Amino acid sequence: MVMQTMQIRLTPGLIEEVKKLVNRGIYPNTSECVRDAVRRLITGAGGKIEVPEAVEVVKKIKKEVKEQFQKPKGTTDFYPEEMSVRNNIFSKLRQTASRFGFNEIETPAFESLDLLTKKSGEEILGQIFTLEEKGDEKFGLRFDLTVPITRMFMEKQKELPKPVKWYGLSRMWRYERPQAGRLREFYQLSVELFGCEKADADAEVINLAVSCLKSLGLTSEDFYVKVNNRKLLQGLLLGIAKKNQLEDLIRIIDKSKKITDKEFKDSLKGIGVDYKEVNKILKCKTLEDAGKLKLNKMAKEGLEELKEVMNMLDNKFIEFDISIARGLAYYTGTVFEIYDKEEKFRAIAGGGRYDKLVELYGGAKTAATGFGMGYSTLTLLLKEKDLLPEPDTGVDYFVVMIGDVKEKALDIIVDLRKKYSVDYDLSSRNMKNQLKYADSVDAKKVIFIGEEELKSGMLTVKDMKTGKQEKVSVDIL
Amino acid sequence: MVMQTMQIRLTPGLIEEVKKLVNRGIYPNTSECVRDAVRRLITGAGGKIEVPEAVEVVKKIKKEVKEQFQKPKGTTDFYPEEMSVRNNIFSKLRQTASRFGFNEIETPAFESLDLLTKKSGEEILGQIFTLEEKGDEKFGLRFDLTVPITRMFMEKQKELPKPVKWYGLSRMWRYERPQAGRLREFYQLSVELFGCEKADADAEVINLAVSCLKSLGLTSEDFYVKVNNRKLLQGLLLGIAKKNQLEDLIRIIDKSKKITDKEFKDSLKGIGVDYKEVNKILKCKTLEDAGKLKLNKMAKEGLEELKEVMNMLDNKFIEFDISIARGLAYYTGTVFEIYDKEEKFRAIAGGGRYDKLVELYGGAKTAATGFGMGYSTLTLLLKEKDLLPEPDTGVDYFVVMIGDVKEKALDIIVDLRKKYSVDYDLSSRNMKNQLKYADSVDAKKVIFIGEEELKSGMLTVKDMKTGKQEKVSVDIL
Numbered sequence: 001m002v003m004q005t006m007q008i009r010l011t012p013g014l015i016e017e018v019k020k021l022v023n024r025g026i027y028p029n030t031s032e033c034v035r036d037a038v039r040r041l042i043t044g045a046g047g048k049i050e051v052p053e054a055v056e057v058v059k060k061i062k063k064e065v066k067e068q069f070q071k072p073k074g075t076t077d078f079y080p081e082e083m084s085v086r087n088n089i090f091s092k093l094r095q096t097a098s099r100f101g102f103n104e105i106e107t108p109a110f111e112s113l114d115l116l117t118k119k120s121g122e123e124i125l126g127q128i129f130t131l132e133e134k135g136d137e138k139f140g141l142r143f144d145l146t147v148p149i150t151r152m153f154m155e156k157q158k159e160l161p162k163p164v165k166w167y168g169l170s171r172m173w174r175y176e177r178p179q180a181g182r183l184r185e186f187y188q189l190s191v192e193l194f195g196c197e198k199a200d201a202d203a204e205v206i207n208l209a210v211s212c213l214k215s216l217g218l219t220s221e222d223f224y225v226k227v228n229n230r231k232l233l234q235g236l237l238l239g240i241a242k243k244n245q246l247e248d249l250i251r252i253i254d255k256s257k258k259i260t261d262k263e264f265k266d267s268l269k270g271i272g273v274d275y276k277e278v279n280k281i282l283k284c285k286t287l288e289d290a291g292k293l294k295l296n297k298m299a300k301e302g303l304e305e306l307k308e309v310m311n312m313l314d315n316k317f318i319e320f321d322i323s324i325a326r327g328l329a330y331y332t333g334t335v336f337e338i339y340d341k342e343e344k345f346r347a348i349a350g351g352g353r354y355d356k357l358v359e360l361y362g363g364a365k366t367a368a369t370g371f372g373m374g375y376s377t378l379t380l381l382l383k384e385k386d387l388l389p390e391p392d393t394g395v396d397y398f399v400v401m402i403g404d405v406k407e408k409a410l411d412i413i414v415d416l417r418k419k420y421s422v423d424y425d426l427s428s429r430n431m432k433n434q435l436k437y438a439d440s441v442d443a444k445k446v447i448f449i450g451e452e453e454l455k456s457g458m459l460t461v462k463d464m465k466t467g468k469q470e471k472v473s474v475d476i477l
Numbered sequence: 478m479v480m481q482t483m484q485i486r487l488t489p490g491l492i493e494e495v496k497k498l499v500n501r502g503i504y505p506n507t508s509e510c511v512r513d514a515v516r517r518l519i520t521g522a523g524g525k526i527e528v529p530e531a532v533e534v535v536k537k538i539k540k541e542v543k544e545q546f547q548k549p550k551g552t553t554d555f556y557p558e559e560m561s562v563r564n565n566i567f568s569k570l571r572q573t574a575s576r577f578g579f580n581e582i583e584t585p586a587f588e589s590l591d592l593l594t595k596k597s598g599e600e601i602l603g604q605i606f607t608l609e610e611k612g613d614e615k616f617g618l619r620f621d622l623t624v625p626i627t628r629m630f631m632e633k634q635k636e637l638p639k640p641v642k643w644y645g646l647s648r649m650w651r652y653e654r655p656q657a658g659r660l661r662e663f664y665q666l667s668v669e670l671f672g673c674e675k676a677d678a679d680a681e682v683i684n685l686a687v688s689c690l691k692s693l694g695l696t697s698e699d700f701y702v703k704v705n706n707r708k709l710l711q712g713l714l715l716g717i718a719k720k721n722q723l724e725d726l727i728r729i730i731d732k733s734k735k736i737t738d739k740e741f742k743d744s745l746k747g748i749g750v751d752y753k754e755v756n757k758i759l760k761c762k763t764l765e766d767a768g769k770l771k772l773n774k775m776a777k778e779g780l781e782e783l784k785e786v787m788n789m790l791d792n793k794f795i796e797f798d799i800s801i802a803r804g805l806a807y808y809t810g811t812v813f814e815i816y817d818k819e820e821k822f823r824a825i826a827g828g829g830r831y832d833k834l835v836e837l838y839g840g841a842k843t844a845a846t847g848f849g850m851g852y853s854t855l856t857l858l859l860k861e862k863d864l865l866p867e868p869d870t871g872v873d874y875f876v877v878m879i880g881d882v883k884e885k886a887l888d889i890i891v892d893l894r895k896k897y898s899v900d901y902d903l904s905s906r907n908m909k910n911q912l913k914y915a916d917s918v919d920a921k922k923v924i925f926i927g928e929e930e931l932k933s934g935m936l937t938v939k940d941m942k943t944g945k946q947e948k949v950s951v952d953i954l
Contacts, residue, residue: 004492008511009482018515034485034515038495041514069592069628069838072616075585077629080643083581101872101900101918103557104564108548108662109586109618109648110606115546129587131618132607134652139549141586141608151546152554161917163903166557171586175611185585193903200903211894312887361546395578410789417688423578426640426670426677440638441578 008034074176074184081391086187086375088389089382090169092215093189093373100208102165102191107148109173113138115151119330119360127174129184141173145190146357146370153194154363162195187375191351194358197367199305202334202353203312209338209349209371210317216378217387223348225313226321227336229306230352232290233281233325235299240277249273254325256282284322302333309334330354334369340381348381349373394442396420397461397477400434402450409449416477439464447477485511551653551661558868563664563852565866566859567646569692570666570850577685579642579668584625586650590615592628596807596837604651606661618650622667623834623847630671631840639672642681664852668828671835674844676782679811679830680789686815686826686848687794693855694864700825702790703798704813706783707829709767710758710802712776717754726750731802733759761799779810786811807831811846817858825858826850871919873897874938874954877911879927886926893954916941924954 010018018033027033071077078086094104116128117140129141142148145168153164168190176182191208193201206225213223233253234246241249252267259267265275284290287310290303310318326335335352339345351371358366382388397420401409409424416422423443425434438446448460459477462469487495495510504510548554555563571581593605594617606618619625622645630641645667653659668685670678683702690700710730711723718726729744736744745752761767764787767780787795803812812829816822828848835843859865874897878886886901893899900920902911915923925937935948 004489005484005486006492006507006511007482007484008508010512010515012481014512014515015481015483030483031485033518034483034511035487035491037514037518038487038491038511041510041517069589069595069631071585071625071628071632072587072589072614075587076583077585077632078583079629079633080580080582083583086583087581098898099894101898103870104560105557106555106560106563108552108554109650110549110552110662112546112549118546129611129616130609132609134606135654137549139606148548151548152556154546155548155554156556161914165900173586177612185587196903198904200905204903393580417576421575421578423642426673426675426681428675428677437638 072184074182076183076185080393084391084393085379085389088392089216089375089379093169093212096212096215097167097169097189097191097208100165100204100211102167102193102208105149105152105166105168106170107142107145107152107168109171110139110141111148111151113140115361116140116143116147119147119357124174127176129173129175143172143174144372145170145172145188146192146354146372149190149192150357150361150363150368153192153366154358154361157358157363157366160195163201164192164194166194167191183376189373189375190370191372192368192370194366194368196369197355199308199334200312201367201369202305202309205351205369205371206309206313206318206334206336209336209351209373210314212373213338213348216382218381218385220316221341222381222385223317223338223340225318225336225338226324227306227310227313227318227334228321228324229302229309229334230325230331231298231302231333232306233302233322235296235302236281236290236293236322237278238298239294239296240281241273245271245273249278250325251327253278253282253323254327256323282323285320287320290320290322305333326350326352330357332356336371338373340384344384345377345380348377394444395423396444397422398434398438398441398443398446399424400431400438400446400448401425401428402431402448402453405449405451405454408454412447412449412474412477420477549661551659553660553662557870561868561870562856562866565869566693566852566856570646570689573689573692574644574646574666574668574685577642577681577688579644579670579685582626582629582643582645583647584619584622584629584645586648587616587618588625588628590617592838593617593620593624596624596834601651604653606650606652620649620651621849622647622649622665623669623831623849626667626669627834627838627840627845630669630843631835631838634835634840634843637672640678641669641671643671644668660853666850666852667847668849669845669847671843671845673846674832676785676811677789678844678846679782679786682828682846682848683786683790683795683811683813686813686828686850687791689850690815690825693859695858695862697793698818699858699862700794700815700817702795702813702815703801704783704787704790704795704811705798705801706779706786706811707802707808708775708779708810709783710779710799712773712779713758713767713770713799714755715775716771716773717758718750722748722750726755727802728804730755730759730800731804733800759800762797764797767797767799782810803827803829807834809833813848815850817861821861822854822857825854871921872900873921874899875911875915875918875920875923876901877908877915877923877925878902878905879908879925879930882926882928882931885931889924889926889951889954 018030021027021033022030027036110131113130117125124143128143131139149166149168171185171187173185176184191205193205210225237246237249248271256264268275268278281293287303287307295303324335324337331352332355333353336350337347338349339347349371353369355367357368379388397416399409399413399422401424413422413424423441425437435446443464446462446464453459457474458471459474460469461472495507498504498510499507504513587608590607594602601620605620608616626643626645648662648664650662653661668682670682687702714723714726725748733741742752745755758770761770764780764784772780801812801814808829809832810830813827814824815826816824826848830846832844834845856865874893876886876890876899878901890899890901900918902914912923920941923939923941930936934951936951937946938949939946
């Protein structure tokens, strides 16, 4: 290849870096390094320079992994059994939400990055799965349902009769390192109630959350709702801390139960807040206790709201817990979390009032309250309590054909399928193997159809669970 | 900044490109261009070079759009009405699939890029939404369900009793330019049947597709299934074309109905295949016609398979169409597409036998057949035929409170919600506004509760559709 010589001027810093690349053996000489730089600039290839030796090893490892395709780590394959369980649980959640006058909605899987990052803390930002840009549109997979549902609400905010009662029951995504064992794709019931500032709305969503769990067989023996109010907590804390300490202080209180007493004390010391003062607040176990503290206007308002909400709740499920905070930026009034009684698992549900979110996104000021309930923790609790529904994947009837009866048997199958789930052996195996297959796919009953049966019009039906057989007329099936 | 001069040698082609960038005013001189290239190489910035003047305009436009958050183009927000319609249609599809002994499964939204790109043609590659890399995992959003379901099947291939009858009913994503008006997020029923090479399996999935449409009220007046066999078509075409022409030829035949006769002729001329010979094949309207052509072994086998399949189908829905091909790489035997009778819309469903896919992914050789049915085209047809289900979003009962009765009314509501969907005005407005709200959320019946009603135990129930009122005892509600 004929080349032309040209002179360029570089800063010493860049020349230094170029030399390093040459010394590490990535380029044979400085000229080739610069040439590659120009090549990359022109073709738009860009990207990081890879160290050649490492590249080969990485390629080899990648190739080995590639040979066996696997699902992405942190995601779930729902095989028929798991899907049946999920459908069963989801249908109970849907029915319960519907009983409370909530309507289901669904939003796209991805949203503009601007929307997703608007209200989120730093932690969430790193967890968003972003889509590679095509054109100049930047999208990310939704990491919760509240944000996209709020967007949906805003788009029709004016015309919708308020309050608006919606729920979504769908999946979302957060990037987590595969090692962490946490899910990257997870399912959640997300209930949102827009346009009502009354305690009734908070009580409605908490009652719904409780009813959802009850619909799955859980009782007050199994779970409870810890309720608090952000105004009460913040008002009290502003009596012992400065405004600029509040965010850190609430974060520390929020995780107070997950750390040791010493860690808790040290954390408070770290931000310069007095442990004793905080402890005085956290020692409140009842609304009466809280009422005896020095309450500023904000705290008083919060306490009144809390009393009003708790008045409308079934108190055998409810406990006041002044340490429930749920992050600073988001919630403005009532907050709650639901735990299993032994607190073995993470919160089963959590939520509260978020009156500033719609406005933050540029909508008209709108009171809002709601909660999220994760499918994953929920099923852990149900399993623990032996309440996971039995998978139901088997057909009502499996037709076993004996001899040359397929044409007529298929007619019967077409008829049966108008009312029942019916299967037969598409592979036309012998009777023994038909039965084996019927058994392996959990058929509830088997119908035997042979020439004799067709002649008499009486079919033999065998219950696969009890083993009981009976003769049944074709017409009454 | 002090700079050092260095000499580099570039190919004339690269120098040409560098000059172009300078001429377009993107760099003041060649040296600065090369310098920027080196800078980008060192920092790993990479990417395409942007024309500076345009950048400002683009920024301004982006800012304006940003102020109002919108859903991504080509996606759908399902508001309660649309969601209710979708749930209604989905539940009929689910029930029908279940009647045929198919079990629902669900796969993750994204898969490894290696998996997604393994079998796909060039066209699909550009349509995959890829996720930005985190760590060294490369993921893309699934663009169909067949690929991930096949992966799921492979992971348990050995232990699953065959045949395996699965369906997915979920969403998937393809990148399309926003202008095209085509959906980027769309829902599809995907039926897959693994492990049966018999015609029974093909007939089973076609019969299921027909039953799905019948379950929604569509009849043989509204749609029909065009059936063909890839072996028959390919065998016939190999009699008039060379093996290396086959892929192009089938693609041309596949779109023959969407182009003019002249375009069709020109396309054939373009690949050097005789129009008359092709036309002789395409003129076949019945299996008898096809049987009269010169059939090689492959074509004969295909014709036999086709006869066997069609024997098990309800012929009032079925038509033989030799031009149905459905892309080359994928299908191996029976192929079919379902269209509305007037062929106003795109195919409502399409599928067939794909016996080589599992093997291609590294699984054990497995016969497979199935189909996909898109929600979007399906609803277009249902709307056209006035068969779209009515949205059902209103509660069974809306409780209107008169006077100071909330506590007792809430007790009644708790009771009612055990059986019915019930709402009340969380905002405690006056009676007129409670009624207005009840009406706007499509409540079916309204129950009036005042002090008088509580005393007598007799509540007034008003049917919102007929306007009819009746007195009902609290106990029998």
